[in-house]
Amino acid sequence: MPHQAPQQASASQPETMAQLLADIRERHAEFTRLRHIPRDIVDRLKQQGVYRASTPVCFGGSGMAPADFLQLVERISQADGSAGWVASFGSAAIYLAALPRATQAILYADSPDLVFAAGVFPVQPATAAAGGWQVNGTWKFASGCKGADVLGVGIGAGAPGQPGAKVRTAVLPPAQVEIVDNWDVMGLSGTGSHDLKVHQQFVPEEWTFLRGGEPAIDEPLFRYPTLAYAAQVLGAVNLGIARAALDEIGQMAGGRVAITGAPRLADRSYVRIEVAKAEARLRSARHFLYETTGETWRAILAGDPVAPEQVAMLRLTAVEVARAGYEVVDSMFTLAGTTAIYTSHPLQRYLRDAAVVKQHAFLGEGVYDGAGAVALGVPPMPGFL
Template structure:
């Protein structure tokens, strides 16, 4: 796999600056992801997928994000869409997921409205933060269905690219190459069979389709956070090594503080990573066998995911002031990885809040 090829890692990182400036990852990198079926880690084998146990997928997310934050986030989000392959109606799932370049972008926020018409629905809406919008082969979004005299119903809708307008408004300070733009749909007709309920009974027996969505997403996002954090710490270590000789003479106290803080945050990262994967691995093994877990186990998975993200975030903040003006340069790897890390850990699912 190219993710473990040192020369390929170097090549990708050499392009990180330019991809960030362009707001998209390179076509050749997308091609590698298609070839390795990295966007199909949770698509069933029957749909030309690469069905992968969640613990293994989490390590792929971490590795991808360690190489490049934006690329890792796109692999994480793009593959996560395979979670819906088991609840989209069978014929449509085959059409949407079977292609070599099948990958979805979308949003879980219910910011669309629909009303029934013969054969389906008319839909209008706008959804933010649709990562991978510029290369998605289809889109999904949550919509409220309005029926006269009845309570509104929320349902997930699938849209084809020709039905979607991409509004290029992604202007975050990090993960800039993810093309996480808004999408809009105007008076689009969506057949009933292109709608689905993600909590309905899945058609496939793979364990991932019965794994609760919230801890699934928390594990995925925490793994990406750990990957970017590890890259950040690697960049800090390289920076410290390059500065050691000069600072030993001119700024010995600063050098001591940097090396001490770096050692401490590397230790915290290792401990958080070990706790995270221990919980993820053990929960998956038990769930794969029994297809159920007590609620406290799901809460533990969520907790270690949030703690991993918190350690990644706080660790970077502890070191950043010691890096001097170099870390403030927008195009420096220290700056880019710091921004990417703070963007991914901003996700609400990684915060210790219960809505």
């Protein structure tokens, strides 16, 4: 049965975020079937300010503080992990801030609500041409590409492929990019992280930028560490998924006695203990994220430079919330027993989605090594800071 669109809110009564999240929660099976978040949801996320959060204020952006955006991602992810993941790329304008200012003026001329999706790796060689680059190749993991207004691909810079080398990203209109519909994965199925293919397209130099490069816009958000923020918004997805898992166990706990005659979940001491431990684990990681983010943001607003130690802690927060979220979901799945093994049960979906989040390269074990190196006063891996 096709999805019935909700009744449109009147001009005097715009849709609330709560209404949108309720619809997202109901449509998770559709997202999985389609393997992407449909355009109507992306457009409604735009209306809620998700895709102007990191647009420069001078071009109509909201100037949303990092902690506020992270909470927004967390809230959407609680409704659906794939929707939260796609919404997290509302932060991607921090990359675009490295484009020339005149290019950004063109980019945001029609609206500050711009969806940018990119497939950066594997970095493809591009041929230098008069005034730009001749781009050709295939790239992976372009989350949200089917709902994007502009697309990016990684063509390298300096000595591409060397550790720590910044990647030059070419920005193209969707009409110049083929989306290879091949996103077939165990979790976060609705993110639509398909491959991108470009065949011999010329991209002017002014439509390329260095990923994590110096921004052309001097506003507080663009002084926040770019790659650390990109990792944090992804890690925050697992905070929302984990909260959904805890809520699910809470609803199950007072239910019927098990078919084996075992007592209700709420009446079992080991369940109560594990739920309390999970709550403490999740809240601790969450506090670490928001405390560190807030400290860095206040320093930026005060005009202070961001120290390497702060960047390392920001990177560490992203890994911690991703890992903590997954551990909480795994624990709740285990507590649910055989009930959760059915494909219709929310906990198996939460487990698969949370597992995929922590597999992201930004959230890997190497981050612990980099953060530990900074803490001990030795050089971290290239590209960590």
